Amino acid sequence: MKVDGIATRTIWPADDGKTVEIIDQTLLPHVFEVARLRTVEEAATAISTMQVRGAPLIGAAAAYGMALAMEDDSSDANVAAAHDLLLATRPTAVNLRWALAEMRAALLPVAPNRRALAAWMRANDIADEDVEINRAIGEHGFALFRDIFEKKGRPQRLNVLTHCNAGWLATVDWGTALAPIYRAFEEGLPIHVWVDETRPRNQGASLTAWELGQHGVPHTVIADNAGGHLMQHGLVDACIVGTDRTTATGDVCNKIGTYLKALAAFDNGVPFFVALPGPTVDWTLTDGVAQIPIEQRSAREQSHIAGLTGDGRVETVRLVPEGSACANYAFDVTPARLVTALVTERGVCPASREGLASLYPEHAQ
Amino acid sequence: MKVDGIATRTIWPADDGKTVEIIDQTLLPHVFEVARLRTVEEAATAISTMQVRGAPLIGAAAAYGMALAMEDDSSDANVAAAHDLLLATRPTAVNLRWALAEMRAALLPVAPNRRALAAWMRANDIADEDVEINRAIGEHGFALFRDIFEKKGRPQRLNVLTHCNAGWLATVDWGTALAPIYRAFEEGLPIHVWVDETRPRNQGASLTAWELGQHGVPHTVIADNAGGHLMQHGLVDACIVGTDRTTATGDVCNKIGTYLKALAAFDNGVPFFVALPGPTVDWTLTDGVAQIPIEQRSAREQSHIAGLTGDGRVETVRLVPEGSACANYAFDVTPARLVTALVTERGVCPASREGLASLYPEHAQ
Numbered sequence: 001m002k003v004d005g006i007a008t009r010t011i012w013p014a015d016d017g018k019t020v021e022i023i024d025q026t027l028l029p030h031v032f033e034v035a036r037l038r039t040v041e042e043a044a045t046a047i048s049t050m051q052v053r054g055a056p057l058i059g060a061a062a063a064y065g066m067a068l069a070m071e072d073d074s075s076d077a078n079v080a081a082a083h084d085l086l087l088a089t090r091p092t093a094v095n096l097r098w099a100l101a102e103m104r105a106a107l108l109p110v111a112p113n114r115r116a117l118a119a120w121m122r123a124n125d126i127a128d129e130d131v132e133i134n135r136a137i138g139e140h141g142f143a144l145f146r147d148i149f150e151k152k153g154r155p156q157r158l159n160v161l162t163h164c165n166a167g168w169l170a171t172v173d174w175g176t177a178l179a180p181i182y183r184a185f186e187e188g189l190p191i192h193v194w195v196d197e198t199r200p201r202n203q204g205a206s207l208t209a210w211e212l213g214q215h216g217v218p219h220t221v222i223a224d225n226a227g228g229h230l231m232q233h234g235l236v237d238a239c240i241v242g243t244d245r246t247t248a249t250g251d252v253c254n255k256i257g258t259y260l261k262a263l264a265a266f267d268n269g270v271p272f273f274v275a276l277p278g279p280t281v282d283w284t285l286t287d288g289v290a291q292i293p294i295e296q297r298s299a300r301e302q303s304h305i306a307g308l309t310g311d312g313r314v315e316t317v318r319l320v321p322e323g324s325a326c327a328n329y330a331f332d333v334t335p336a337r338l339v340t341a342l343v344t345e346r347g348v349c350p351a352s353r354e355g356l357a358s359l360y361p362e363h364a365q
Numbered sequence: 366m367k368v369d370g371i372a373t374r375t376i377w378p379a380d381d382g383k384t385v386e387i388i389d390q391t392l393l394p395h396v397f398e399v400a401r402l403r404t405v406e407e408a409a410t411a412i413s414t415m416q417v418r419g420a421p422l423i424g425a426a427a428a429y430g431m432a433l434a435m436e437d438d439s440s441d442a443n444v445a446a447a448h449d450l451l452l453a454t455r456p457t458a459v460n461l462r463w464a465l466a467e468m469r470a471a472l473l474p475v476a477p478n479r480r481a482l483a484a485w486m487r488a489n490d491i492a493d494e495d496v497e498i499n500r501a502i503g504e505h506g507f508a509l510f511r512d513i514f515e516k517k518g519r520p521q522r523l524n525v526l527t528h529c530n531a532g533w534l535a536t537v538d539w540g541t542a543l544a545p546i547y548r549a550f551e552e553g554l555p556i557h558v559w560v561d562e563t564r565p566r567n568q569g570a571s572l573t574a575w576e577l578g579q580h581g582v583p584h585t586v587i588a589d590n591a592g593g594h595l596m597q598h599g600l601v602d603a604c605i606v607g608t609d610r611t612t613a614t615g616d617v618c619n620k621i622g623t624y625l626k627a628l629a630a631f632d633n634g635v636p637f638f639v640a641l642p643g644p645t646v647d648w649t650l651t652d653g654v655a656q657i658p659i660e661q662r663s664a665r666e667q668s669h670i671a672g673l674t675g676d677g678r679v680e681t682v683r684l685v686p687e688g689s690a691c692a693n694y695a696f697d698v699t700p701a702r703l704v705t706a707l708v709t710e711r712g713v714c715p716a717s718r719e720g721l722a723s724l725y726p727e728h729a730q
Contacts, residue, residue, distance in 0.1 A: 307683050
């Protein structure tokens with residue numbers, strides 16, 4: 001998608017052929033800066049400090065990190081060392097684990113003096129595969145939006161609400177939940193996005209608003225509290241969100257607060273879509289609320305917030321009185337009964353065991 | 366309720382018998398400061414700048430403002446002028462209008478040289494009546510909490526979730542939604558409060574957290590997104606909120622986001638209570654979603670936020686990228702079907718026309 005009018009990915013091999021460039025996402029939305037990764041250590045740091053974030057992008061960054069490692073030392077020992085270093089940055093990230101296993105499998109059979117080249121090629125493939133998956137999600141989701149637009153008699157604008165950031169910044173390009181929005185925008189559909197701020201980390205107000213703004217997609221940032229009211233008054237035509245983990249039965253684990261929006265959508269007859277790459281489905285799970293453990297993050301993310309001062313400095317301020325405890329649950333689970341459809345790279349299906357099995361028969365029991 | 370261990374109201378006549386003191390709420394939660402109001406103009410400014418806020422407290426402040434005016438000039442002309450000056454500060458506030466009408470009716474029949482005394486007496490009465498209403502709400506709400514506590518087999522803690530600030534800071538003392546919580550705390554019930562941050566103005570994270578903390582009530586501040594997850598996992602035993610306006614049929618208009626919590630409570634079988642003084646009911650309304658217009662406030666309340674810097678300054682920072690629009694809907698309406706019961710100064714009733722009529726037969730048609 002575009003930044004300052006120029007098509008940009010979140011990660012790419014630099015022109016020198018030996019290093020990698022990324023958007024430093026810790027500085028967004030107030031500063032856009034490209035950072036260069038020269039070593040596997042720098043790649044690991046970029047992941048652990050969240051200069052790159054979002055499951056697909058972390059996977060791609062780890063893959064490129066292996067290429068950086070092979071430029072330096074292409075021994076078997078270093079394949080293992082780089083793999084372990086990168087895996088330790090976010091030990092529970094499924095995409096990271098997968099991408100590193102792919103890289104190791106691509107490298108070990110190759111002679112050490114050809115491993116750097118093989119690593120760059122496989123890392124580029126992993127990045128391109130992510131782009132292709134998201135492009136396909138965008139195509140299938142766009143068809144849903146177009147249908148709603150036509151059924152509503154081509155309204156002046158199609159209002160879509162999203163939560164958190166499942167945009168191109170979380171992937172290599174396009175995004176998951178935002179891919180259908182970008183596609184609709186490109187196709188000339190008069191789309192407008194309600195962007196949930198997404199407390200406490202504010203990924204909506206910062207990342208989603210920034211990327212939609214850069215690409216020119218009309219949008220409005222709202223408090224997480226506002227979506228229900230908007231839906232009661234017919235101001236939301238559809239919701240679409242991403243997911244970190246989906247059960248085989250269609251329960252969706254996503255950023256905290258997703259469940260509340262799904263309840264409001266259900267109560268008001270607004271379609272609630274979840275965009276996901278097939279690999280996000282955990283085929284071993286059948287009950288999301290009961291089986292998916294929810295990470296609790298630092299209370300400081302709730303008690304403090306960073307923003308831009310009037311004179312252009314980024315400053316962190318405390319919001320909560322001294323002595324008040326804070327809790328910070330990172331995700332919640334939206335039961336499948338509240339999800340209108342899942343939008344995958346293979347097409348659209350009901351949020352159910354049967355629905356998922358129809359698209360991914362290789363996983364059906 | 367207590368501040369630094371000392372029982373305190375939000376407004377009181379000063380020891381000099383001629384001025385009024387208030388807690389300057391614009392400085393909370395980071396600074397506790399008492400401000401003195403010497404003239405009706407200062408009272409008007411205190412209301413319009415939200416040094417005092419919350420419908421009942423605004424009414425009391427206006428009443429005391431009339432007393433300040435009478436100390437200065439007790440003519441008929443000044444009764445009218447002070448009335449109009451104070452009314453103009455928040456022209457849509459129902460309590461303000463009521464309190465000013467009460468004061469005018471109490472003053473005009475009295476000889477000008479006795480009006481100052483009459484004004485102080487009536488203003489004190491208005492403040493005391495508010496305290497008594499809230500104390501009664503606290504008693505009725507406490508009975509509900511005690512029942513839940515007993516039915517659950519006296520759990521280690523009773524978890525109550527609240528949204529926004531319907532605490533003593535919004536009234537003269539006790540609060541509406543928080544009155545039952547304070548009462549339960551005083552009675553030794555092991556109560557713990559989940560405090561919704563309440564974006565965008567953060568009344569929960571700042572005011573509710575501050576007043577609970579000062580009184581010593583255990584509480585935890587959470588993102589507005591978190592309540593649904595907590596309810597799914599049995600971590601909320603009851604919700605209680607205030608209301609700005611309730612229809613004759615029991616629909617509840619309250620701070621934006623209340624509706625989302627009510628949906629989650631309903632979905633998880635958690636009781637959802639609304640605390641209100643009888644005068645908050647608008648007996649002319651029958652459909653809250655359709656009939657209650659929702660105020661839109663400044664977008665800046667969404668795009669910017671104030672907090673305390675590391676070196677102790679209050680600073681305002683921008684959260685949203687330049688160029689992104691923001692919307693700021695202040696309230697939403699929770700349909701009566703999602704409300705377990707209304708808690709009033711006269712007792713507890715179902716959120717329905719019949720329920721309200723049983724407590725307020727003088728308004729029943």
